Amino acid sequence: PVYFVDAPDFFLAHELAHQWWGQAVGWNNYHEQWLSEGFAQYFASLYARHAQGDDVFRGIMRQMRDWAMQQSDQGPVYLGYRLGHIQGDKRIFRALVYNKGAMVLHMLHRLLGDEVFFRGVRRFYTDRQYQKAGTEDLRLAFEQVSSVSLTRFFDRYIHSTGLPELGFTYRLETAPEEESALVVKLRFEQRTDELYDVPVTVTLHYRTGDSQNVVVSVTERVTEVRVPLAGPLSRVDVNRDFEALARIVDQN
Structure with a gap:
């Protein structure tokens, strides 16, 4: 694992996490x-x-995202230690197996929410404790607790090299039920042939100086959500937290 200046215990937390991920579950x-x-890297980040x-x-997540984005075209996470082998560059292996793996878990966490995500983690650990496991075991554990199909999610991020490319726009509208109230319509369009499931944070900045984060689960070719406004807007930012493993073009 890499060393992060602002998290001096990260390396130790990563290695301790292997008691569960890598040892208890192989x-x-x-x-x-x-x-x-990927699990050890993500749980060290949570620590x-x-x-x-x-x-x-x-x-930490921004740095992991940057490394994963830079190297994602070198091969799928599923290639394991073979990543970077031909080039003799271990950074490719670390960027994808460690950091992209952690980012995949983080996006799954954001898609499912705290309660369901950690129920899925516990289910996976309980089902596979003192055994070896695969990506399919993880997928099934999360599907069992969420009742959500995750085949596409893991196919795209673990078995493939591509990343989502999204166009983003927003527009102010009046609320249908109350003409004096305003809402903002957030619109994402997926530009790649293959569709992805990706959570994206949109930050609404108000003239009062307050801000509001809205996490949009982008899963269709076009995803639109309407958000009631708490006051006049000053600006809107997309993926300001850099927690979406995606290329996003703000078209406003």
């Missing part, structure tokens, strides 16, 4: 190494948020 073969390293706060956590 991985079937080299294709599944991300279940050990950093607990110990150092949200700003440090966001900085």
Whole structure:
């Protein structure tokens, strides 16, 4: 694992996490190494948020995202240790198995929410404790607790190299039920042939200086949501937290 200046205990937390991910729950073969390293990387990040706060956590996730985005075209996470082998560049392996793996878990966390995500983690751990596991076991555990099909999610992010490309626009509208009230319509359009499931944060900034984060689950070719406004807007930011593993073009 990499060293983060603002999270001095990150390395230790990562290695401790292997007591659960990699030791208590093993991985079937080299294709599944991300279940050990990606999990340890993500849970070390969650520890950093607990110990150092949200700003440090966001900085860690942003760095992981940047590394994953830079190297994603080098091969799917599922290639395991073979990533970067031909080039003799271990950074590719770390960027994808460790950091993209952690980002995939983080996006799944944001798609499902705290309660369902951690129920899925516990289900996976309980079902596969002292055994070897694969990505399919993880998918089934999360599907059982969420009743959501996650085949496409894991196919896109673990078995493929592509990343979503999204166009984003917003528009102010009057609320249908109350003409004096305003809502903002947030619109995402997926530009790749293949569709992805990706949670994206939209930050609404008000003239009062307050702000509001809205997490939009982008799952269709076009995803639109309407958000009631608490006052006049000054601006709108998309993916300001850099927690979506996607290329996003703000078209406003």
